[in-house]
Amino acid sequence: MIYRETGQFKTTYASDVQLFPIVQDRVVVIAFLAFAFCVVPFVASDYLFRAILTPFLILSLAALGLNILVGYCGQLSLGTGGFMAVGAYAAYNLAVRMPDLNLIVVLVLAGLCSTVVGALFGIPSLRIKGFYLAVTTLAAQFFLDWLFARVGWFTNYSSSGSVAAPPLALFGWHVEGPVRKYLFVLSIVCVLALLAKNLTRGAIGRSWMAIRDMDVAAEVIGIRPLHAKLTAFAVSSFYVGLAGALWAFVYLGAWEPLAFDVNRSFELLFMVIIGGLGSILGSFLGAAFIVILPIALNRLPAALGIPLSTATVSEIELMVFGALIVFFLIAEPRGLARLWAIGKEKLRLWPFPH
Amino acid sequence: MPSRRSLLTAAFFALLAVAAVVPMLIGQAKFPQWLEIVLGGLMSGVLYALVALGLVLIFKASGVFNFAQGAMVLFAALCLVRLMEKVPFVVALALTLAIMVALAWIVERVVLRPLVNQEGIVLFMATLGIAYFLDGFGQIVWGSDVYTLDVGMPKEPKILFEKTFEGGILVSTEDLLAALIAALLVASLAFFFQKTPTGRALRAVADDHQAAQSIGIPLNRIWVIVWSVAGLVALVGGIVWGSKLGVQFSLQQVALKALPVVILGGFTSIPGAIVGGLLIGLGEKLSEVYLGPLFGGGIENWFAYVLALVFLLFRPEGLFGERHIDRV
Numbered sequence: 237m238i239y240r241e242t243g244q245f246k247t248t249y250a251s252d253v254q255l256f257p258i259v260q261d262r263v264v265v266i267a268f269l270a271f272a273f274c275v276v277p278f279v280a281s282d283y284l285f286r287a288i289l290t291p292f293l294i295l296s297l298a299a300l301g302l303n304i305l306v307g308y309c310g311q312l313s314l315g316t317g318g319f320m321a322v323g324a325y326a327a328y329n330l331a332v333r334m335p336d337l338n339l340i341v342v343l344v345l346a347g348l349c350s351t352v353v354g355a356l357f358g359i360p361s362l363r364i365k366g367f368y369l370a371v372t373t374l375a376a377q378f379f380l381d382w383l384f385a386r387v388g389w390f391t392n393y394s395s396s397g398s399v400a401a402p403p404l405a406l407f408g409w410h411v412e413g414p415v416r417k418y419l420f421v422l423s424i425v426c427v428l429a430l431l432a433k434n435l436t437r438g439a440i441g442r443s444w445m446a447i448r449d450m451d452v453a454a455e456v457i458g459i460r461p462l463h464a465k466l467t468a469f470a471v472s473s474f475y476v477g478l479a480g481a482l483w484a485f486v487y488l489g490a491w492e493p494l495a496f497d498v499n500r501s502f503e504l505l506f507m508v509i510i511g512g513l514g515s516i517l518g519s520f521l522g523a524a525f526i527v528i529l530p531i532a533l534n535r536l537p538a539a540l541g542i543p544l545s546t547a548t549v550s551e552i553e554l555m556v557f558g559a560l561i562v563f564f565l566i567a568e569p570r571g572l573a574r575l576w577a578i579g580k581e582k583l584r585l586w587p588f589p590h
Numbered sequence: 591m592p593s594r595r596s597l598l599t600a601a602f603f604a605l606l607a608v609a610a611v612v613p614m615l616i617g618q619a620k621f622p623q624w625l626e627i628v629l630g631g632l633m634s635g636v637l638y639a640l641v642a643l644g645l646v647l648i649f650k651a652s653g654v655f656n657f658a659q660g661a662m663v664l665f666a667a668l669c670l671v672r673l674m675e676k677v678p679f680v681v682a683l684a685l686t687l688a689i690m691v692a693l694a695w696i697v698e699r700v701v702l703r704p705l706v707n708q709e710g711i712v713l714f715m716a717t718l719g720i721a722y723f724l725d726g727f728g729q730i731v732w733g734s735d736v737y738t739l740d741v742g743m744p745k746e747p748k749i750l751f752e753k754t755f756e757g758g759i760l761v762s763t764e765d766l767l768a769a770l771i772a773a774l775l776v777a778s779l780a781f782f783f784q785k786t787p788t789g790r791a792l793r794a795v796a797d798d799h800q801a802a803q804s805i806g807i808p809l810n811r812i813w814v815i816v817w818s819v820a821g822l823v824a825l826v827g828g829i830v831w832g833s834k835l836g837v838q839f840s841l842q843q844v845a846l847k848a849l850p851v852v853i854l855g856g857f858t859s860i861p862g863a864i865v866g867g868l869l870i871g872l873g874e875k876l877s878e879v880y881l882g883p884l885f886g887g888g889i890e891n892w893f894a895y896v897l898a899l900v901f902l903l904f905r906p907e908g909l910f911g912e913r914h915i916d917r918v
Contacts, residue, residue, distance in 0.1 A: 312711060360899060363906045366710065367655045371853045372902060374846070375895030382892050386885070498846070502718060509715050547734065551726045558723030562716050566704040569712045 239583040255433060272422060277415045285414035288527060293421045294482045296523035299507040300432055300516065301475025306505070307514035308436055309468035310448030311361050315373035316476055317500035318380035321493060322350040323477025324484035325390050331402045331485075332392055339406045343424075343481050350477020351470045353380075358469025362462055365451075377498050384493040400490035417486050424482065428475060433516050435471065444468050445514070510564050512571025521572040529557065599904055606873070626761070627875050633765035635871020636772045637830060641848035642855070642863040643776070644823040649857045650796040651816040652702070654713045658721040660845020662821060665724045666690055667828030667837045668732040671739045683825075690821030691814075698814045725842060734839060739832040768830040775826055776864060779819070783860075788815060796858075850898035856911025865909060870894045 239260050246252045256262045280289065302316050327346035330337060337345075357376040361369050384390050391399050404411035404420075411420045435441050443464040446454035455461055484491050503526060511522020533553050537544045544552070568574055582589070641659060648656040669689050673682035701716050783789040794802040795812045803809050828837070831844055851870045855862025877893045902908070 306711075312714075360903060364902050365906070367714070367857065368853050368902060368906060368908070370655075370714075371849045372895070372899045374849060375892060375899045378892035378895055382888055386888055505715070506718075509712075513711075548730065551729045551734070554722050554726030555730070556726075558719040558721065558726065561719030561722065562701055565708075565712055565716050565719070566701075569705075569708055 239580070241584070255430075255437075269426065273419070277419060280418075282414050285418050287531065290414070290418055290421055290487055291483075292523055292527045293418070293425045294479050294487055295504070295507065295527060296520045297425050297428060297482065298476050298479035298504055299511065299519040299523045300429060301472045301479060302504050303508045303511075303513065303515070303519045304432065304436070304444070304475065305468050305472035306508055307512075307518070308441060308448060309444040309465065309472075310451075311358075311465060311468060312366065312370040313373040313472075314370050314498070314501050314505065315357060315376035315380070316504045317496040317498055318377040319350050319354050319473045319476040320480025320483060320500065321380050321384055321496035322353045322473075323347060323480030324491065324496065325384055325399075326350065326477070327481035327485060328399055328401065329390065329392070335402070339404055339411070343478055343485075346481040347474040347478035350480065351474045354473020354476070355466050355470045358466050358473075361465050361469065374498070377501055381493055381497060384496075396492070398490055398492040401485040401488075404485060411486065421482060421486055424478075428478070429516060429520075432475070436516070440464075440467060448514075506561060510561065510571055512573030515571065515573035517576065518571050518573030521576070525572065529560070533557075599909075602901060602904055606869075609876075627879050628872060629761055630765070631872035631875030632868050633762070633769050633871070634875065635851075635868040636769040636864075637765075637827075637834075637867075638844070638848050638851045638871055639864045639867025640768075640772050640775070640823065640827040640830060641844050642851040642867055643779070643860065644820040644827065645845075645848060645852050646855075646857065646860055646863045647779075647820050647823065648816055649852075650860075651792055652795075652813055653710060653799075654702070654717060655710065655857070656820065657714060657717045657845065658724060659820065659824060659848065660842040661721040661724040661728075662690070662693075662824035663828045663831065663844060664837075664839070664842040665693075665728040665828075666821065666825040667739065667832035667841060668728045668737070670825070670828065671737040671832065671837045672732045674739075686825055687822065690825055691818045694817030694821050695814050697817055698810060702813055703810060721842070725839075729839070736836045736838040737832075739829065739837050764834065768834070771826060771830060775823065776860070779823075779860070782819075792816060847894065850894040853908055854898045854901055856908030859908070859910035862908060862910035870897065873897050 239258075241258045241260075244257075244259055246257070251257075256265060276289070298316065298320060302313065305311050305313050323346045326349035327342050330342045330345055353376075357373065360372050364372055385397060391397055406420070409416075411417055436444070443454070443459045444467075446457070446459050447461060447464045447468075451461055454464070480496065484495070488495060507522035507526045508519060509522070510525055511520070512518025530553055533556055534549060537549065537552075564571075641663060644659045644662070645656055648654055648659070666686055666689075669686040670682055673685050676682075677685070697720060701720060702713075705713055705716055781789075783793060791802070791807045791812055792815065794805075794807055795809065799809065802812075827844070828841070831841055835841065847870075848867075851866040852863060853866075854869060855864070855866025874890050874894050878890045881893075882889050905911075
């Protein structure tokens with residue numbers, strides 16, 4: 237009834253190519269953003285900001301980056317954690333060695349460092365495909381893990397191997413306290429999500445998808461695999477690296493290489509798969525799911541009044557996590573975003589579904 | 591006339607061989623020491639091959655890249671070690687084997703059957719889910735401490751070639767025995783695959799799912815068999831690794847060690863898993879001893895991967911993998 241495009245005519249080229257062609261979609265998105273920017277900062281509790289909203293936003297940025305690579309370009313990667321670490325340590329070194337640098341510049345440069353490393357490790361993708369590629373990206377993960385743990389220069393020769401982020405300030409505006417951190421991350425994520433949405437709609441996104449669907453066919457119709465694959469690795473690593481820098485600076489504050497180990501890579505891959513491959517919205521849904529699930533699982537036994545030791549809880553968490561992944565893959569292999577799309581389709585036809 | 595590819599591959603191995611011998615030539619190592627390291631590397635390579643074998647078996651027969659192999663190794667070892675506290679070794683072994691077969695059946699029923707015809711990445715993610723589930727389940731049921739697994743493997747090292755070299759060569763009998771077990775396992779698997787009707791059916795499924803199904807080979811049963819065999823391989827791997835390192839959570843990390851082995855040897859080749867395992871084991875040990883100090887140590891975590899990666903640049907399908915020809 238309400239969600240329908242009847243009578244919405246596209247009379248200009250601009251309206252034909254706009255981001256959300258349906259008025260209701262635009263309204264919902266704007267209302268949602270307004271809610272996130274103007275209402276949430278006043279109502280949410282500290283705990284909500286710290287434990288759920290900020291990590292959710294940062295991880296959805298990383299998932300977005302991974303989705304560009306896996307979902308749009310079809311190159312399976314298990315090295316995401318390593319690229320996040322590159323962003324985090326690049327940001328740390330920039331901030332420590334050049335204290336006058338603006339925070340935004342630091343973050344962007346950190347992303348660019350990750351871009352370079354990502355493109356470098358993307359080179360094998362030109363010859364290697366599928367699971368062979370996935371395993372070679374693990375090489376990146378383990379190599380980078382080792383690099384940051386063993387080479388003292390990256391951690392500024394800190395004796396424990398753990399480093400702390402310097403105080404964050406943006407033109408004199410201190411990014412401190414949960415609300416400000418949340419707003420800071422939210423703004424960055426909004427800008428980058430918009431950018432990703434447009435990138436994937438444009439020529440470059442289409443060349444990625446052509447490579448994903450069939451690389452030989454794409455090459456035959458004139459898409460350069462070298463260009464498409466390396467740009468996908470570069471753009472994806474930029475997002476992932478920036479997310480890593482934010483994760484370290486804004487969320488963790490102080491961290492050690494273990495924060496970006498191979499489990500982080502798997503976690504991000506879960507987000508992308510559960511959320512939906514090749515979908516911007518899916519990256520957010522998947523991140524929300526994976527962030528909230530362990531918290532919910534942790535609280536459930538206490539809420540039901542069953543006393544369990546923390547070790548048992550973490551083991552049950554592993555089990556439920558594994559079972560849910562299998563369940564989701566069976567129920568909807570194309571992810572939560574697909575469920576959302578089906579729901580919208582049903583709404584458009586309602587109440588006459590034929 | 592050999593092709594450019596095989597020349598490159600040969601050059602790669604020649605380079606590796608030279609790199610392996612160099613420390614001895616430049617006088618950094620004496621021959622017996624070097625031989626000791628080489629033997630040690632080959633034996634740990636056999637252990638990697640043991641885990642890689644399970645991966646290859648499942649990939650060959652069902653096209654699933656089974657990430658849960660490491661979790662299966664841990665689970666099998668945990669079952670065995672805890673059952674041995676209650677019943678004698680042979681009974682515990684039989685029970686564990688039964689559990690692994692039941693696991694294979696459940697995996698086929700609950701996970702693989704509903705996911706038939708899905709893309710490889712979806713199946714891969716499903717095995718990741720299985721791995722998580724097994725890790726949690728195994729620890730809830732069997733506990734999460736470190737258990738020592740004693741199946742009567744001789745612990746004391748042996749000294750070989752005492753007459754040829756001064757001081758002889760120190761070899762761990764445990765590793766020697768493990769290598770023997772692995773060789774036995776591979777031989778019996780080869781026999782099973784080549785000579786029995788079931789083995790023939792398995793190879794048919796590996797060749798072409800649809801063709802196999804159309805001539806009346808029951809896919810579902812074949813999958814149960816393959817996963818059971820992989821479970822058996824995991825059990826053997828669990829016994830060998832478990833008695834070496836103790837049965838503990840970190841045991842599932844051996845799967846990560848087996849991955850470069852599989853890509854080096856090729857996902858679809860059993861001999862590839864063996865040769866790849868030997869190469870990786872050798873490369874890892876030699877690099878750890880002779881290159882490690884240059885880099886500040888700890889390089890064994892990524893060296894195997896980088897070795898495999900460089901090799902894949904010459905031969906993207908691994909050493910013995912099937913060559914993939916694309917058609918538009």
